[in-house]
Amino acid sequence: MYLLYNWMHPYAAYQLDPFAGDLSEDYVPADKIPAHVWEDRAKTVKMAFLHSYHGYERYAQPHDEILPLSNGYRDNFNGWGVTMYDSLDTCILMGLEDEYARSIDFIARTNFTLPEGQFAPFFETVIRYLGGLLSAYALKEDELLLRRADELAEKLDFVFETPTGLPLFGVNPNGEVVGPEIGILAEIASLQLEYTTLAKFTGKKRWWDRANTVIQALNKANLHRTGGMFPIRWNLSSAQPFDAHLSVGAQADSTHEYLLKQYLLTAQTDRANLEMYLRATTHIITNLLFLSPKRHLLYVTDTTLSTVEHRARPTHRFEHLSCFLPGLLALGAHTLPLDDLASLGIDLEDLGNESMFGKAGRNYKLLAGYNLKKLHLWAAEGLAQTCWLSYADMPTGLGPDEMTMHTVGDDRWGETVDGFKEGAGYLWIEAIDKWKRSGARGAPPGVGDKTPVIYSETERLRGTGRARDYALKKPAYLLRPETLESLYLLWRITGDSKWRNRGWKIFESIERHTKTPYGYASLKTVEVLPAVKDDDMPSYFLAETLKYLYLMFIDQDPIPLDRWVFNTEAHPLPVFSWNETEKDIFHIQ
Numbered sequence: 001m002y003l004l005y006n007w008m009h010p011y012a013a014y015q016l017d018p019f020a021g022d023l024s025e026d027y028v029p030a031d032k033i034p035a036h037v038w039e040d041r042a043k044t045v046k047m048a049f050l051h052s053y054h055g056y057e058r059y060a061q062p063h064d065e066i067l068p069l070s071n072g073y074r075d076n077f078n079g080w081g082v083t084m085y086d087s088l089d090t091c092i093l094m095g096l097e098d099e100y101a102r103s104i105d106f107i108a109r110t111n112f113t114l115p116e117g118q119f120a121p122f123f124e125t126v127i128r129y130l131g132g133l134l135s136a137y138a139l140k141e142d143e144l145l146l147r148r149a150d151e152l153a154e155k156l157d158f159v160f161e162t163p164t165g166l167p168l169f170g171v172n173p174n175g176e177v178v179g180p181e182i183g184i185l186a187e188i189a190s191l192q193l194e195y196t197t198l199a200k201f202t203g204k205k206r207w208w209d210r211a212n213t214v215i216q217a218l219n220k221a222n223l224h225r226t227g228g229m230f231p232i233r234w235n236l237s238s239a240q241p242f243d244a245h246l247s248v249g250a251q252a253d254s255t256h257e258y259l260l261k262q263y264l265l266t267a268q269t270d271r272a273n274l275e276m277y278l279r280a281t282t283h284i285i286t287n288l289l290f291l292s293p294k295r296h297l298l299y300v301t302d303t304t305l306s307t308v309e310h311r312a313r314p315t316h317r318f319e320h321l322s323c324f325l326p327g328l329l330a331l332g333a334h335t336l337p338l339d340d341l342a343s344l345g346i347d348l349e350d351l352g353n354e355s356m357f358g359k360a361g362r363n364y365k366l367l368a369g370y371n372l373k374k375l376h377l378w379a380a381e382g383l384a385q386t387c388w389l390s391y392a393d394m395p396t397g398l399g400p401d402e403m404t405m406h407t408v409g410d411d412r413w414g415e416t417v418d419g420f421k422e423g424a425g426y427l428w429i430e431a432i433d434k435w436k437r438s439g440a441r442g443a444p445p446g447v448g449d450k451t452p453v454i455y456s457e458t459e460r461l462r463g464t465g466r467a468r469d470y471a472l473k474k475p476a477y478l479l480r481p482e483t484l485e486s487l488y489l490l491w492r493i494t495g496d497s498k499w500r501n502r503g504w505k506i507f508e509s510i511e512r513h514t515k516t517p518y519g520y521a522s523l524k525t526v527e528v529l530p531a532v533k534d535d536d537m538p539s540y541f542l543a544e545t546l547k548y549l550y551l552m553f554i555d556q557d558p559i560p561l562d563r564w565v566f567n568t569e570a571h572p573l574p575v576f577s578w579n580e581t582e583k584d585i586f587h588i589q
């Protein structure tokens with residue numbers, strides 16, 4: 001046992017794991033760490049979960065979230081106890097029977113109503129409540145959970161009463177709805193996994209129809225201006241894009257994520273989703289990935305289309321939310337025959353030719369000449385490396401919510417840039433092309449380990465540090481899961497234990513800097529020691545952050561990636577087996 005805890009008082013006596021080393025190097029190579037140490041690490045994460053869940057139960061239940069500094073509570077997601085619903089499957093996976101049993105009592109009594117004039121946000125309610133119930137049902141087969149999931153979907157169903165079937169922002173279970181005519185991508189189209197699973201479990205085809213209507217409408221829209229990728233804003237009356245703002249971060253992320261995952265959930269039969277995923281990733285890889293000038297950090301940013309010049313401009317923002325992308329790309333590279341799309345009858349060039357997407361069509365041709373499996377995996381590793389460094393570069397060991405990446409000059413996308421010389425900003429795909437042509441071997445630019453850069457206090461105070469290649473735009477640490485989610489997937493997929501060890505280092509920083517007597521708290525900034533806490537512990541910390549950590553450290557994998565698909569709130573849902581019931585409900589081409 002390498003960790004010393006005072007179990008009676010979980011806030012006290014935390015001692016560093018001697019195998020972890022410091023943040024800058026793999027002190028003890030991760031694969032030399034004995035299995036029993038990983039077991040102990042998993043147990044420590046379980047203790048962290050219990051600490052925060054007990055704090056919630058004691059001071060906040062049946063409200064939504066605990067305020068971990070003041071031991072107060074808040075009702076920010078309908079007031080039905082979102083932390084409880086979001087934590088159900090984590091309790092099951094960790095074997096916490098008592099906690100699970102106590103929450104079931106509450107769940108049986110939730111009435112899913114709201115006072116007049118208040119509205120449940122459709123997206124958040126689906127990913128947290130519905131996703132939580134369905135996942136717990138899949139793991140535990142307790143009929144109550146499915147009944148409640150079905151009831152909840154009935155109460156939300158009014159949101160679909162739009163001319164196109166794209167959902168409105170919010171709903172009161174009494175039938176009132178609310179929301180602008182222009183909807184947000186992540187909010188209107190991150191329902192496929194939950195509604196498909198609900199249809200499968202209940203045998204009600206209408207739930208599948210709800211989700212399929214949405215994604216088919218998006219699939220038929222005119223995506224000429226965005227090269228086949230879905231932009232953020234959509235007109236709910238016409239089901240056409242309202243802007244050409246492209247992102248994998250806030251307001252967009254989970255819709256792109258669900259394209260691959262819906263294909264996997266349906267046992268690789270929902271081909272329309274696979275094609276949409278290939279279009280999205282082709283555009284992301286050729287247009288949204290950049291390298292920073294000095295350290296060659298690979299990052300993904302968002303682009304807007306200038307109405308005057310009709311050219312896409314990168315913002316060079318890099319959001320923590322986007323750090324799910326490396327994990328998704330790795331999952332795609334692991335599960336799809338990306339190096340042999342012909343075996344699926346798919347030709348990348350045909351998926352996005354110039355007649356469909358104008359100039360952007362050329363990118364499909366360009367990527368068709370690559371080994372896509374390798375390319376996606378390189379992108380995954382390079383992006384995960386940058387996400388990890390955004391933690392390792394900080395004195396707290398925790399990553400900021402948003403960075404602005406340094407660039408040199410006005411390096412607009414699509415312009416040819418000039419090689420690898422120091423200071424040249426360039427698009428990643430151009431750098432890879434040059435790397436390929438030069439006959440170089442090994443990992444391409446942006447992929448591979450790099451040394452963390454921690455600024456001195458003087459550099460921080462004077463703002464003189466340039467070596468990191470980025471500035472902090474939103475310095476807060478919000479206990480988010482995305483980086484750990486990607487480290488977890490990369491560990492499971494590549495088997496390289498450096499990802500697992502980095503997960504542990506992040507956990508140590510969480511433990512050291514965010515723990516309070518009642519739970520764990522977000523930080524106002526990742527750059528200042530001693531860390532300054534905020535009175536906030538989002539439910540996703542229990543649903544996602546701690547779950548991915550736990551799954552990363554346990555030896556047996558209870559959620560194999562070929563049998564389960566995680567929804568965007570980390571609730572695992574089972575892949576189809578195509579039994580008779582499933583065949584009756586779904587007619588997927």
Ligand code: DMJ
Binds near residue numbers: 254480481540
């Ligand atoms: C989670 O609620 C989900 O992962 C969502 O898709 C986006 N962000 C938060 C956590 O950061």
